[in-house]
Amino acid sequence: MNTFNRAFFAASVLSVLILLFGVSGPAFAQSFVPADGNGDTLVSEEELVEAILAYMEAEYLDEDVSHLQKTELKVAAHNCLHVPFGKVVIPVESEPMSGNVLNGGGAPTSSVMYEGLITRDSRENCYDCWLAGDWEMSEDANVWTFHMADGACWHDGVPVSSEDVKFTHDYIKGKKLWLSSQLSRVDHVECPDDSTAVFYLSSAYALFSDSLSHCPGVPIIPKHIWENIDSPTGYVDEEFVGSGPFKFKNRVPGYFEMEANTGYHGNIPYTENVIFKVFKNKDSEVVALQSGEIDVVGDILPAVARGLEGSEDIKVYAVEDTRGYELGFNVNTYPASIPEFRKAIAHSVDRENICSIVFSGHARSTETTFLMPSSAHDFVNPDARGCEYNLGKARELLAEAGFEDIDGDGILEDADGEDLSVTILAGNSLAETNLATVLKQEWEDELGMVVNVQIKSDQWQKEVHENPMFTVAMPYLMHDDADDLCHFGSGSFFGKANWYDYSNPEYDQLVEDIRNTPDREERKQIGYEMQEILEEDVPTVPICSANTLIAYRTDRFAGWEDVAPMYWNVVDIKLLSNIKPVSPDVEERE
Template sequence: MSERRGPSAFFVCCSILFLILICCMPVSAGIPCDTNGDGVVSEDELSTGILDYLNAPSAAGPATLDKADLSLAAHNTLHIPYGQLVVAVDSENELLPRAYIDEKGVPEDSLIYEGFVTRARDKEDLGWLASSWEHSADGKTWTFHIPSGSTWQDGVPVTANDAVFSYQYLNDKGLKNRNVLSNVTNVTALNNTTVVYSLDICMPQFPDLLATGPGIAIFPEHIWSSISNPNKESDPDYIGSGPFMYNSSISGDSYKLEAYRGYHGSVPYVNTIVRKLYSSEDTRVLALKNGDVDFVSDLAPATAHSLQGVNGIGVTTIPAGGKSFEVAFNLDIYPANNTLFREALSHAVNRDRMCQLIDRQATEATSTAFLIPALAGDQVNNATNDRYGYDLTAAKALLAQAGFTLKTENGKNILYGPDSQVVTITIPLGGKASANGVDEKIVQVLKEDWETALGITLTVENLKADDDQYDKRIDGDAVRIDGMPSYFHDDIARLNNFQSSPLGKNYYHFDNGSFNELIDTLQNTVEESQRKAIGDQLQEILVEQIPCIPVCSMDAFDAYRSDRFYGFDSLIHKDGGDINIFSHVKPASTEVNR
């Protein structure tokens, strides 16, 4: 939480004079009165601007700034919310839903609701509703501290009892997110601002679990205690503890939030956030160019490239920050249940060709066991890298070793399995890899190698228009193309995606006893060097057993009105997560006062 100096009485009087003088004349990029370009309007810089304005009538030329510019400068100096920022979204799911008390939990970009922690792009856990936290030596007890004076957006104090209630409510109502806290045995309020979570196992990654597992929010007891059926009822006023509070909404179109002046953290510089639905990327980009919106995220690489250099628009590139793509196997389904078969196919994935088709500038081939080097850093076991290079000769030899027979019939390669039947694979298209046709491009390359060279009969079924059918089919097909958010590949703790547990099968139906035990050990290990050694072993098992073949990681792209707002680029790179971006970005033009 940042501290702000109390300005002098004279300075306040001068500032108030210009706070009430509002007009809408646009200025060029850069915050008015910020003469040194550091993004901060100091009291001295504002005073200079005021004096320049007052002395202009007797000077040789007009004032550098007008009344509206000075008003904006005063808002930034005094950190008083100003103007409106419009965010384009691409689906109704991103418009205001019911309170995030179940299902997907509270997302990292929540502006109304807060958990104790959220997560930055560099994997650092950031304080959200918690000002600080610590754990016991054995990693089984976690203590979180709520900032003194924190209030819900209706003015009621936030207390530790709200955290106790939120935990009990998830369990008492049988809500899905209770599974995230399945290892929590008790939640206790030591006092109004201190909450203790007791766990039945060592869990050094507990804050990360709260932030992304999915995110677990804290909800106001005085509101939710009267909601008996959260599956059908919700809080109509959307009361949370975040930096923005609910104002109004138009069903299927938009919703408006306003800065919560009583926020326990840094009060936003922007007064109003509007999330507005646009049906396609083309309409979102047109709205950005026309000035109807100020921020668009998750752009296709080609679209982002086309916006670079456009006057008044900034484009932020987040290396490896988008999705990571893989060829995923269902290890229960023939022929993917044969390890040698999977190993053979690993040698028949032309990653460079796939990157070329997807976008050469925005993608990077991934030849690790699962983690992305740009994100996971030294947690990647380098000994597992490049284990399966593109080598069709090696692929054919492994198929033969596994009992498969490659024949040429009528000038065409045909692969027969150990049962003397033609090997056929159906690949459903849809899901997270379908955006911008990435799955189609990957399959196009697979056809060149798997079908033409290795003789596998490939059938592609397009289920992009039917998410429910796609979700059902991927559990019954041997191979699928998947695209997952990159944070699934950024830490060894994420390798638990492959663990089979009493709760059920994992996404790949991968079940390896040694792997399962190592994950349990990892979850009970605090010391970093020991965790690294366990992570190396886990990756070695994955690269030997091949439940999936990583293909590439893709950069992410956001675009914004650089002529209206200051700080987007540095905030996106530094912190990530809309909670920090929209709370700290600063208006740089009176155009935002619309």
């Protein structure tokens, strides 16, 4: 019997078995996809045939052969035939998709239901097709042409066309939405035909692909729906019609469910349903992972990872250098407005100690001005190294800034006799809080400062402009190219002042120069100049590049480690499209 006939025969027999006997029966916890013989998490036709024949030989011919159970064969068949199966439950810390895709986050990679034209491959450091099947940039980087992917449709069945791309651009900029800064260099968009969108830029921009793909990227929206929405900021979407691999199914407070888009133009997901479930904190997520309520927890601390070691059906894996941590200054807020104070603080950050205490060795110190060496490579200026750890130098600079212990109580005072008291605003992760706490202890013990740590995760972006210092955790994609140095330009953050309130006319000119220069070597040299200015002005103190630790259940889904999510976040369109069920238990879940 040839391979095709054997496959047809085995699949037919399996169908009969399922129809006659159902698929009830014992479920077996396992860390591999049933019938996957080579460990690639994919079941080939040959592997499925062999598994079914082994089952038949054991069950009907009384052969003493190792075989899968009927329920496991069902999982294998779904994988082989690429038919979505099962529910995956993902924890989130706030209500997802609040309002609509153009409000708040808006990043297509984490919406799962929407797509941009292109996306970034975090592992290969390149760009992949998304709604664009391919694209090209003109030699002068002024014209970008995108050719739409074949067969792309909106979730309501309407074909996606280049007119949707043009409409998205015109709508976002016309309504002055926060994403308009991502498109600020676009003069206009033309559609020579239904499958081609041409972006004409007002000036050369070699990294326009970054603006479209990530941080945060631009989701393409359906013209036939959004042209009827006059006020996007107040619009509460109840349908979420996108073009992505998952489409909206249901939501209630604390719970958001999507289902596989079987008409997707790309690779159809292996999982039938994705459920986002809201948890108050990371501790409750870990408990839910251990109980089997959820399937994965991202961005856990090393101490939590150690606590999960040896847990049944749970694995933790580390992805190196995914996030850069820094201590930022608001250069217009006292005392960070004093250059000598900023340099003193820069000399008082013990990076190695932080890597050890906060990250338990899952981090490497970053003694550059901003870029991460592991991802930016030769874009890092080897001569601009920032400030080394030197408490003696820090004390000298604080004295130059006018801070001395006048009354001998161990606390520095300013010229008016007021204690030197500062507040560090910590971001929305426990790592940032712990980092700020380590800084507080050393500065109080060694420098004589009064330090407060303020945790305001929900108000961080608002209050960052009101505090002299703050912690920042950025994905490595914001530290991997000389163009990322533009974050320190005036008005660089979506048309508003950057987080640091830093403004330097000379630096702003270099921002324009680097963005208008398509040649890589020329951009690198401009980037070197920018880093030299940052070394002198010190608007921020890079501390370390840290690993991301992710824990997942091995008895539910496989493939968590096979793809690189955009920000190494488990809420990611590529990751959730790739994972594959390994157990029939994932079919019936709350």
